[in-house]
Amino acid sequence: MKAVRLHSYGEHPTLDDVPEPKLLGPWDVLVDVGAAGLCRTDLHIIEGQWDPIQHPHLPYTLGHENAGWVREVGSAVHNVAPGDTVIMHPLTSCGLCPACRIGQDSHCENATFPGINANGGMAEIMLTNARAVVKLDPALQPRDIAALADAGLTAYHAVRKAAADLFPGTHAVVIGAGGLGHIGIQSLSAITSADITVVDRSEAALELARELGATHTVLATTDDEVARAVTEFTSGGAQVVFDFVGERGAELLAPRLLRNRGSHYVIGYGGAVNLPTIEIISREINVIGNLVGTYNDLVELMTLTAQGKVTLHTALYPLEAANDAIADLDSGRLVGRGILVPTPVG
Template sequence: MKAVRLSKYNTTPELVEVPDPEATSPLDVVVRIGGAGVCRTDLHIIEGQWQEKSGVELPYTLGHENAGWVHQVGSAVTGVAVGDPVILHPLATCGLCRACRDGDDVHCVQSTFPGIDTDGGYAELLKTNVRAVVKLDASLQPAGVAALADAGLTAYHAVRKAAKLLRPGEKVVVIGAGGLGHIGVQVLRALSSAEIIVVDRSPDALALAEELGAEHIVRADGTQVHAVLDLTGGHGAEAVIDFVGEGGAVQDGVSMLRRAGNYYVVGYGGTLQVPTIDMVTAEINFVGNLVGSYNDLAELMVLAAQGKVALHTTTYPLGEFAEALEDLDQGNVRGRAILVP
């Protein structure tokens, strides 16, 4: 099969021929990829930022946002059959550790993470296990939802935390309305009645956020903190969900947060520097977010099937992966880029 493999950090991956994966264990599932999301994390992987964290040995196949059709199953697989359309939870988990038994499988101690620490879905086929497979509603197509497997799942995971605490009439700031942020706005609209303020540099991203239901849009032109404070009566928002996490976004976001507010860190790359006395006197909370659980993904697929969450995508043939990565790096992708084998 064809696969996009990274053989050396800080170099462009290559499209090569590799052996087809096969179901060798009873719970294995091999999926024919119908769409693989192109994520900013892939850029960070190529740059070597994940080298120590993942411990992956090069070369390997990129791609951690995957959906397609079941191609082959192990002898003990139930619930899905060859030909079923599916989306894949990013992790292939064990089901036996404490975290899995608690339903917190994103923290499974024996998981593998296709596209991060083992071969991913920038390919024609991908092997995972049945615990990662969510069957799609007949109204959904793999290429249309693939990026919900990570970008959507991460956004849902963070927004669900925030929505539990947000009351009607309160305000939430979304920093970044790109690939993750535009999904976050939709999930907020579905799960919460809080007033949504979206901050972004891109006029196109802000226009999309407004289309998706944001009450206020704020251009990040140097006046964004004052603009948000004006919209919140000078107090700041009850919650800030930061889908950027670098380039000054964190400092701005903290300044937009009210006393006893919650700051949800989703994007990364920057550094959180807050005097501890400010955290104590204002009683602000910082919450990290790493993708989400299998149940989170299943719930997100319900919203997708109901038409409450939809991806705005740009598709590329698998062979045009380099163009997709470049477009993402240059900020030229509206919504999410999807590779289609």
């Protein structure tokens, strides 16, 4: 089968012919991949940023946002059957460790992370397990929802955690209205009552943000100008700032947009938060990390999707054009989410 494989850090992945995966255990599930999302994390993987954390054995297949149709199941699997349309939680969790026992799949002690430390879904077939698959309405097309497996899940997870603080009269600021941020905006609109101010350097992204429910939008020029505009729109700063960029200065701007006792939710990454400790304690502000989301978060997100409250804005690429998609993402030409499909785009 065809698969997009990373052989060396700092080099483009290649489209290789590799053997099809096989069932290895009773809880395994093989999926015919219908679509695989392209994420900024994939850029960081190619750069080697994840090597110290996950230590993947190169070469391996990229792709951690995956959806498709069940091809074959192990002897113990009963929650899905061949032919079912499914989206995959990014991690294949064990169900037995303390984190799994309380539903925190993302922190499973025995998980694999397809596309990051194991073979992923930028291929024709992928191997996952029963705990990772969410059965969907067969009317849903994998290419329309695949990126919700990580970009959508991560954005929803952050909003879900902050929802109790975003009651009527509060303000949320979203930095970055791209692949993650445009899902965050929709999630905020769907499950909170906060006013939403969106900051982005792209006029096209801000136009999309307004269509999706943003109350105010701010073009990212200088930090001082952004801070002044946000302070005005939020009447003194936001209760919550969601940083979907996490690098290139966004992580330094975010705390300036908070009011006292506000929370900076870090979702994008690549930079470094730099806050004087006296500012943290004198303002009583919080910096909160967000890693993917739980299985139940994904189920809730798919419910919102089925209700039409969350939709993905996508650009489709055939599998063999993976490096074109990567270049478009890296250059900022993508608005929404890049999706790789193993069959010709039509």
